[in-house]
Amino acid sequence: MAVAISAEGVRPAAAWGAVLSMALCVAMLIASEFMPVSLLTPMAEGLRATEGQTGQAISISGLFAVAASLFITTAAGKLNRKWVLVAMTALMLASLVLVAAAPNFAVLMIGRALLGICIGGFWALATAVIMRLVPERDVPKALALMYGGQAIAAAFAAPIGSYLGGMFGWRAVFWALTPIVALNLVWHMIALPSLPARQPQDFRAMLDLLKRPYFLRGLIASMLSWGSAFTMFTYLRPFLEQVTGVAVTMLSILLLVLGLAGFVGTWASGRFVRGNVAPLLKLPALLMGGCTLGLLLLGKSIVAAALFLAVWGAMNTAMSVIWMTWMSQNAEDAPEAAGSLMVAAIQSSILLGAVAGGLLLDHLSISATFIGSIVLAGAGIALIGSGRGLLKP
Missing domain, CATH: 1.20.1250.20 (MFS general substrate transporter like domains)
Structure with a gap:
């Protein structure tokens, strides 16, 4: 190079x-x-x-x-x-x-x-x-x-x-x-x-950020969005095996479809995420939650599953760009502290999603796990609203 x-x-x-x-x-x-x-x-x-x-x-x-x-x-x-x-x-x-x-x-x-x-x-x-x-x-x-x-x-x-x-x-x-x-x-x-x-x-910089209502709301909303995603994604294989009825080869193909769609999401977000990001904040939870609902209703069809996973995969990569852009625009005076809080929030969401999804799977069913994902997405959408309440005054 x-x-x-x-x-x-x-x-x-x-x-x-x-x-x-x-x-x-x-x-x-x-x-x-x-x-x-x-x-x-x-x-x-x-x-x-x-x-x-x-x-x-x-x-x-x-x-x-x-x-x-x-x-x-x-x-x-x-x-x-x-x-x-x-x-x-x-x-x-x-x-x-x-x-x-x-x-x-x-x-x-x-x-x-x-x-x-x-x-x-x-x-x-x-x-x-x-x-x-x-x-x-x-x-x-x-x-x-x-x-x-x-x-x-x-x-x-x-x-x-x-x-x-x-x-x-x-x-x-x-x-x-x-x-x-x-x-x-x-x-x-x-x-x-x-x-x-x-x-x-300094930990005080992180505490100061958490005292800002708009930043705290955004942090919680991002956690709900990622929590919804990982409640579904962590237990995707059991769903595809039990509901869609795929074997290992088709499972690998469907996961590849999901992954390749991520490149589309990366390209699209890099091109279109700019300026006022408020209207885009609820898009990940809305589309990914909708895809999870679609899988619940139509997931027995391999074609339908592939389409929903493609949309989900594209939005999954775009979600990082959307939320990191929000962070850069609304915590530019403390970027390192905000970055640490965002990493902690995302990883907390992975923890939340895997724990909640696992409990629902073991005690109820894989459908209950996906319903839990949809509920978290709905909570995130409700908290975000128009997105204006997550922007600095």
Whole structure:
């Protein structure tokens, strides 16, 4: 890749290598975090647990990610950011090994807890680190490269995991990720420049944001939107198996449709999300909740399921752009504090969705899980309203 030019002259190409290394880390984080979605049934059978219990492997990573996102910038305040990111990647590698070799459910949960720390810590620091790797004018390009790793993982991790899990077993899928993460760890150490700590984040900045009614309402609304999404998404495989009646091959195809649609959502949101974002805030909950309702009513048809999953997948990627744009427009005076709160809110939503959906699945049915998702979407839509109440005065 070409080197970046700054006012001081030629910036070392290693900075772009560091950006690409972070993009690979993002891809591995997303793949590791959500791989259990595509492997839920075989993992439950292999660990002698229910599907609802195994779904908590996602909720536990969310719980620890919430804590890490809030505390990592303070706890690591004086540490070089390069070595904090290296440590986060090492935790991801340890997590994958524990999950792949887990002899029981308890070890699986320990592995997933380590992954949660990595997720929360990485995302809390990622944008600030990117801003130090390239000149200011190249920051959007660098962020696009990093989030490209998220789009790729969202598109291909679930279908490939489902397909390979059917051929070789779910443990082999997690083992297959370990050499890639090990390579990423070495790449971090080589490509990332020294990043001495700057001013540590102050918890008072986060508390001040939470005292702003419009920001607190927006944070809760975003949590309801993501909570609705993950109540459905975490238990999508049981629905497609039990209601739509698909086998592993068709399941992988449907998950690929969902993932590929995410590229459409990324393109559309990048082109059309600008200016006044208020009218767009309820769009994710409205469309994704509607798709979940459509699956409940027409999900026995593979064609209908594919169409609803395509729309859901496109809106899923657009949701991040919409809500992060809202954050940047309404907390521009405290972006780092707002970023930590948003990461914590999103991970709390993953926790909420996986726990609520699992309880409904185990005690009632997969239909009850999807109804729970629709209820959360409705609550989010009601809270957002026109969106004007979520904007700063």
